[in-house]
Amino acid sequence: MAAEGGKLAGIKVLDLSLFLPGPMLTVMMADHGAEVVKVEPPTGDPVREMEPFENGHSVWFANLNRGKKSVVCDLKSEAGKAKLWDFIADADVFVEAFRPGVMKRLGFDYQAVSLRNPRIIYCSISAFGQEGELAHHPAHDMAVQALAGFLSVNDSPDGAPVVPGVPSADMAGGLTGLSAILMALIGRERTGRGDYIDMAMFDAMLPWCVHTAGSAIAGGEAPQSGAQRSLGGAAFYQVYETSDGKHVVLGGREKKFARNLLSALGHEDRIEEALRPAGEQDDLIKLLRSIFAQKMRSEWVEWFADKDVAFSPVLDFREAFDQPHIQGRSLLSESENRHHIASPIRFAGTEKRNYGAVPKLGADG
Template sequence: MGKLSGIKVIDLSVFLPGPMMTMMMADQGAEVWKVESPAGDPARDQEPFEGGQSVWFRALNRGKKSIVLDLKSAAGKARLWDLIENADVFVEGFRPGVMARLGFDYAAVSARNPGIVYCSISAFGQEGEMAHHPAHDLATQALAGFLSINDGPDGTPVVPGVAASDMAAGLTALSATLMALLGRERTGKGDYIDCAMFDSLLPWSAHTMGLAIAGGDPPRSASQRSLGGAAFYQVYETADKRHVVLGARELKFAHNLLTALGRMDLYPIAERPAGEQGELIAFLRQTFATKTRDEWTLWFADKDVAFSPVLDLREAFAQPHVAERGLLVTGGGGHMVAPAIRFAGESWSPASAPELGADD
């Protein structure tokens, strides 16, 4: 019995934000009905595959039921209304206006089920001049200013490795839905959530937005402490063309490392503002270039310094720490990452992801 046992979720979303949100609910015992078109969630076709299923699809849809409905047909609409009658949560990720045209907007759904929590996830929200603008994660990151600080040494933005606005929207939608369910316990009434990827991502720049939000200059990677302007929050190349990072703000770590390297004369530079530490950055670049990544990892083992080697994803999953925490599991048809949310005294085992229409 999970924390959300007894909660019924109707999920019409595809790809990343909505499926991630409802997967986290399914992990905690919610009964999630994934409503798919005859073509299925496009994530089903995304490589690579393991055990006959897309690893992407399985990772975000484990523990759900799948039902195929043509929502343009009378029979499909009737079946969805049957599911809605006793549902607690309704999630959709279409462009604004689509659900109204199909007859399943919040006004219609809440009229049938006043206690339902209805969550719409979109790129830019249900209203405003951008509401109908097509966009996936990269475009919303660009418009939110995040891509401008996801840049290389020459200042050119690069495609980010994490779909941050997708994930931010999934987490925001989950949090809002759980809040609404708690509120329903007191009022008996459901609620409507307009969750935008763009809106969800903006607060994630809290540590760098200062001047920009107050009308000043935007942050620049070369001069901002958290973006690469500081020697001890920096990526360095090693002798084998791999990389390591120093990742801390506290001056005690600078003291510890420079002492170990016999260069405490450079410590005053670490105390300077970001953007004025070029001499120290240059020294550390020369220093890290003298050993391989793995040699530096061994060297730092007994040093109290916020240091890490840069691992690829295969290396990351192979770490003993991942095994010790039980974060990579086998089951449900293949390999899966365990939930980040786990409760003391409760066990979790991976459920399989449904085949298309398995619960028609």
């Protein structure tokens, strides 16, 4: 069930989405009090069957669908359609992530739904939007990143694109969709009417490149990783290998960080090199690579402990989740013998939440 007493208490959400963007959007609403009804096909959300499992549930599914209700609606049948119309009657938000045109063929496009419930806020999440040249192009996250230009700078040292470690297009679409829905809810308080949101993952990704793709945005050449401040062209925004084959990063280019580190290393004469344009710091990068290669990662962590430098060891997920910081902020909680990543949205004076149960397929109708 939804968290009681949250900011979204009293808001009813119908979630017809599967996989990642939509369920991530709606679980954030459920975590803060919304009643989220997950409308699943008879076979269920495919993520239910995706490994790994913990206490009988997919970890992925549990973390994105906790606190929701589950109902089964076969939208190819008249009975299933009638069932969904019953839920629509008093819903505040409707989220779907089918390919463009599917909901209209099924009879549940925004025009039809808003005639029955004018106050509903209807959000369609898709890869490229409901209209445009790419609207019907099939794609998941990586294909969207590829067409948006992001994969071109997610590259290995030889310049070849590599599979990204973060589903940025999925997450950008879900987070931007959540923002749009909340804006529409505020707008409805003033107008009394709902709204339609055409949420394209592609569109949501583009603003994420303004700090790296400025030349292309302005009509010029495409950026190259080695010549970009944030993509490998700067010594103080760089990954370095340590003597034990692990890695550390410098993650802040401000002059004070360069001064603090290079002075401590006995290379005060190289500080100005850290302020050169990206792509002109190769000699300083080589120097730092040779220095970091002289100690183990753990030794560098200890060495940096009393120095004001934007430095971090590169951790794997096991190491990351075992950090005291995770426990101190209750970022990983345990409920029903399952581990959950806590909601990142926190409000002053709000007590630690107990996240709702993971719904069994069709348990609520």
